[in-house]
Amino acid sequence: MADIGAALARAGFRLLGGFAPETGDAVPDIAPGGPAAGLMLVGSLSSELFPHFSQCAEARDGAPDPLDRHTRRVLTPIAEAAGMTPVFVFDGPPYHPFQRWALRVGGVSPSPMGLLAHERFGPWLALRAAFLSPERLEAVAPFPGEGPCPPCADRPCMSACPVGALGPGGYDVPLCLAYLSENPEASCHTGCLARHACPVGRAHAQGAMEGAFHMRAFFKGAF
Template identity: 60%
Template sequence: MSGARGRAGDGDGREQPGAALARAGFRLVGHFAAIPADHVPDIAQGRPARALILVGSLSDELFAPFRESPEAADDRPDPLDRYTRRALGGIAGGLGLGIVFPFDGPPYFPFQRWALRTGGFSPSPMGVLAHHTFGPWIGLRAALLSPEPVEGPDAAEEPGPCGTCLEKPCISACPAGALRDAAPPASYDVPRCLAHLRAEPQATCHTGCLARRACPYGHEHAQSRDAAALHMKAFLG
């Protein structure tokens, strides 16, 4: 994907959006042409979005630039969200695109539904989407809103991996018993997970979710223990 027409990637020598995103620790996940059923917001009043470009991150790619950011060192709440807003907001502005974030709200934007529209994702028992390449390790960080169509093939609504995963090792790997595969739907018991973590301060889970690590997809993209500990700290509040 090369960006919106008339913007980066149209042969005018300007930087491809993927390169700017990669330097900040993010990556393009996919895109689709927006239709009313997608509930994609307008870029501004009277300026509709004709395409949505989903931006994600793999923790270790994001962790390095984030660790060097002022947000990581200022001891204020939600440092990763604030870094994401600053870094991606600047990139979107430079490309003439709108932007929304999954932490904007309530009401919150339907990021998981948008990800399913890009193809390759499926709902997992872990409460996150799993991707056929990245497994449960790709985070959804923002959606760029383009006033023009996006070059390249539109989203293919191909299924993600969970529908064909028969063993479901994520469920048995959870020591808290917080996952179940009652179909439909599979579910993740967040209070039970939190209770286990708080009652067992030395539990291995504090260095990363064991259910995610048991997923057979995307092993090469798994979080380092430092990145996992950062996310777990944010989860525990």
């Protein structure tokens, strides 16, 4: 576990923890009839990943989905060297329930935005991959808390959106996209204002360059 964590850290990723899957976790088989007996969850923070990603071939080749391709190329050999099989957040549709797996690992709460907020990293933790092991893993939970949202009474994330795209009914994706489309100069194009309004994990907030990269991918992917 320590070796995998160190290999991931050298590439700008983070080992978030692991658990022994149960039926309700919807963890796929490693091979037909070969259930996964352990799952390790891999995430990232932009401040740690982008120094690596911005220098890689995928970031410069002009082909689609550079971050996904970079992630697959870098993480696959790390998983395989440890005898594990990687699955990725972008595999799908149908997608694997990565947020459900992150809730199993702990340290996060579902925020009213739909994102998970982490007790140390706030809404800035990205999920990237899960390494599936044929051998049973004891639960590893470096952040065993329940996340920052339950005691957050003011919920500033909920009032920051200029068009009220986040409300009791969830995230109104068409409303958000319409605003972005009609307002090409809006500051949302370098990062969602609701996410930036969260006071937790401010030190890990995406910078304008990383935020613009993700918002472009989100916006372009929708059309």
